[in-house]
Amino acid sequence: MHAHLVFTPKCRRGPFTDEILSRCEEIMRDVCADFGAEPHEFNGEKDHVYLLVHYPPEIALSRLVGSFRGVSARRLRQEFLDHIRRYLWGDDYSGSAPG
Numbered sequence: 851m852h853a854h855l856v857f858t859p860k861c862r863r864g865p866f867t868d869e870i871l872s873r874c875e876e877i878m879r880d881v882c883a884d885f886g887a888e889p890h891e892f893n894g895e896k897d898h899v900y901l902l903v904h905y906p907p908e909i910a911l912s913r914l915v916g917s918f919r920g921v922s923a924r925r926l927r928q929e930f931l932d933h934i935r936r937y938l939w940g941d942d943y944s945g946s947a948p949g
Contacts, residue, residue: 851907855915857899857922864896865934870926874899877922885909885917 859865866874871894878901882889887905894900905914927934 851905851909851911853903853905853911853914855901855903855918857901857919858897865936866894866896866899867933870930870933871899873929874922874926877925878918881914881917881921885914887914 874894875889875892878892879889881887882903882905885905887903887909889901889903891902892900901918903914905911
């Protein structure tokens with residue numbers, strides 16, 4: 851099975867730097883390894899990330915995507931909190947306006 855995925859932070863405010871994109875690629879490769887999937891292409895810009903992945907048919911795409919999102923968000927936030935905090939509204943990526 852093949853999937854072309856595009857990930858964006860909900861606020862689309864451009865939090866990704868070259869360093870963060872590089873680390874994000876490493877994290878997504880780790881997630882792929884956990885699922886027996888193969889990342890074939892990774893690319894990103896300051897407000898989104900592209901991933902072309904080949905994955906086994908017995909893996910639900912929703913589970914794979916959920917792991918990409920959850921693991922990458924958690925690890926990037928742990929490692930780059932000072933930078934990412936500038937792009938958050940509140941304490942998460944929810945995109946909710948402060949109120």
